Amino acid sequence: MAPGAFIEAARRQLGERLSTNDSVRAQHAKGEDWLPPHLPDAVAFPAGTEEVALVVRLAAEHAVPVVPFGAGTSLEGHVTPVAGGVSIDLSRMTRILAVSQPDLDCRIEAGVTRQQLNAALRAEGMFFPVDPGSACTIGGMCATRASGTNAVRYGTIRENVLGLAVVLADGRVVRTGGRARKSAAGYDLTHLFIGSEGTLGIITEIQLRLHGIPEAISAAVCQFATLQGAVETVIATLQSGVPVARIELLDDSQMGASIAYSKLEGFRPAPTLFLEFHGSRAGVAEQAEAVQEIAAEHGGEKFAWATAEEERSKLWKARHDAYWACIALRPGARGIATDVAVPISRLAEALLGCKEDIEASGMIAPIVGHVGDGNFHTVILIDPDDPASIEAAFALDRRIVARALALEGTCTGEHGIGIGKREFLLQEAGVEALDVMRKVKRALDPAGLFNPGKLFLN
Numbered sequence: 013m014a015p016g017a018f019i020e021a022a023r024r025q026l027g028e029r030l031s032t033n034d035s036v037r038a039q040h041a042k043g044e045d046w047l048p049p050h051l052p053d054a055v056a057f058p059a060g061t062e063e064v065a066l067v068v069r070l071a072a073e074h075a076v077p078v079v080p081f082g083a084g085t086s087l088e089g090h091v092t093p094v095a096g097g098v099s100i101d102l103s104r105m106t107r108i109l110a111v112s113q114p115d116l117d118c119r120i121e122a123g124v125t126r127q128q129l130n131a132a133l134r135a136e137g138m139f140f141p142v143d144p145g146s147a148c149t150i151g152g153m154c155a156t157r158a159s160g161t162n163a164v165r166y167g168t169i170r171e172n173v174l175g176l177a178v179v180l181a182d183g184r185v186v187r188t189g190g191r192a193r194k195s196a197a198g199y200d201l202t203h204l205f206i207g208s209e210g211t212l213g214i215i216t217e218i219q220l221r222l223h224g225i226p227e228a229i230s231a232a233v234c235q236f237a238t239l240q241g242a243v244e245t246v247i248a249t250l251q252s253g254v255p256v257a258r259i260e261l262l263d264d265s266q267m268g269a270s271i272a273y274s275k276l277e278g279f280r281p282a283p284t285l286f287l288e289f290h291g292s293r294a295g296v297a298e299q300a301e302a303v304q305e306i307a308a309e310h311g312g313e314k315f316a317w318a319t320a321e322e323e324r325s326k327l328w329k330a331r332h333d334a335y336w337a338c339i340a341l342r343p344g345a346r347g348i349a350t351d352v353a354v355p356i357s358r359l360a361e362a363l364l365g366c367k368e369d370i371e372a373s374g375m376i377a378p379i380v381g382h383v384g385d386g387n388f389h390t391v392i393l394i395d396p397d398d399p400a401s402i403e404a405a406f407a408l409d410r411r412i413v414a415r416a417l418a419l420e421g422t423c424t425g426e427h428g429i430g431i432g433k434r435e436f437l438l439q440e441a442g443v444e445a446l447d448v449m450r451k452v453k454r455a456l457d458p459a460g461l462f463n464p465g466k467l468f469l470n
Contacts, residue, residue, distance in 0.1 A: 088430030122151025164384025353425030
């Protein structure tokens with residue numbers, strides 16, 4: 013590795029957009045995870061796909077590791093440059109390249125956030141539904157195969173991407189997919205790169221599927237005497253075929269944290285469902301009535317409605333701020349976030365078993381989740397300076413993951429593997445599948461320079 017020669021060559025091309033400033037390097041040393049930081053040797057701020065390709069070619073020439081960086085909101089160490097090298101920050105690549113209202117699609121650069129995109133689309137009567145909650149870039153969402161509260165109705169990022177522009181490890185640019193809603197032409201390269209976490213290529217442009225803004229939107233909160241009642245309401249709602257747009261669960265601990273952090277008035281720290289319904293006015297009313305009846309059968313209290321946009325926004329901001337609400341429970345703590353997902357029929361067993369494990373551990377670990385697609389999180393609070401606290405948290409994490417895998421689920425529904433979940437990938441995928449993944453990695457990145465240390469333990 014020759015970072016000095018690379019930096020000199022890259023600076024000739026990028027000028028001030030190639031930084032070795034200590035504070036800039038520190039900003040790119042990690043994401044929002046609890047893991048230790050590692051400084052990159054330099055940070056590049058390309059202005060488009062061709063400049064990304066230029067930086068990658070120079071990095072390949074000098075054997076310098078390359079780590080793509082979006083908004084730095086990763087919870088699993090994806091953006092940590094564990095081997096140094098260059099952090100390629102795509103956050104300045106924010107152009108919306110094309111929008112088609114008749115076709116309900118658009119093409120954007122990877123640094124665009126969902127908030128920026130939806131602000132631009134609103135006047136066209138369209139929106140992009142995938143909402144992990146943080147102000148993450150859509151390129152980063154593609155790289156980690158992100159999801160969010162709307163996935164139960166609109167799918168994850170995987171279902172909403174039609175094509176990509178990707179810079180490969182040798183600096184070539186490959187364009188995958190297209191604008192057609194279906195294609196049977198060759199290997200599905202688009203979805204090979206979705207979820208590859210920057211280890212196979214750097215996503216620089218995305219062709220997205222869009223959706224029309226619903227005629228009517230209504231949100232509601234329903235609280236329960238027991239966690240089991242809330243979970244059974246979710247299962248019954250989905251099995252009844254009610255097309256809810258969002259159905260989120262907060263346990264008593266998470267609800268207490270959110271009440272304090274987000275100033276939610278009129279609620280108590282009890283198991284709670286946040287729901288949202290999209291459609292025609294009559295359809296929304298019918299959906300809501302059906303879920304109310306199901307909830308009442310399982311001990312749900314009267315719905316608290318939020319129909320005005322301001323009220324809905326406050327409700328969903330509280331849900332999206334759940335991680336920070338957890339952290340605020342213990343000043344100075346960091347959070348290890350679990351991310352299991354299971355088949356809907358196994359949700360009660362997974363979630364109630366998780367709650368028992370938390371109580372037995374004595375740790376603070378609120379539960380919150382996108383239970384409409386069987387995915388939930390615990391935020392296990394740790395003292396980052398106490399090895400015993402970290403080990404206890406990992407012991408709890410391993411129990412939660414082991415149960416999910418035994419129930420035919422996954423260790424990660426949306427956060428990805430990164431560094432934090434590498435030990436679980438072998439357990440879940442098995443030796444043969446992992447061998448195939450390694451061969452794909454070696455074929456596309458033979459020098460191992462793209463995001464080293466991620467996905468695989470060695």
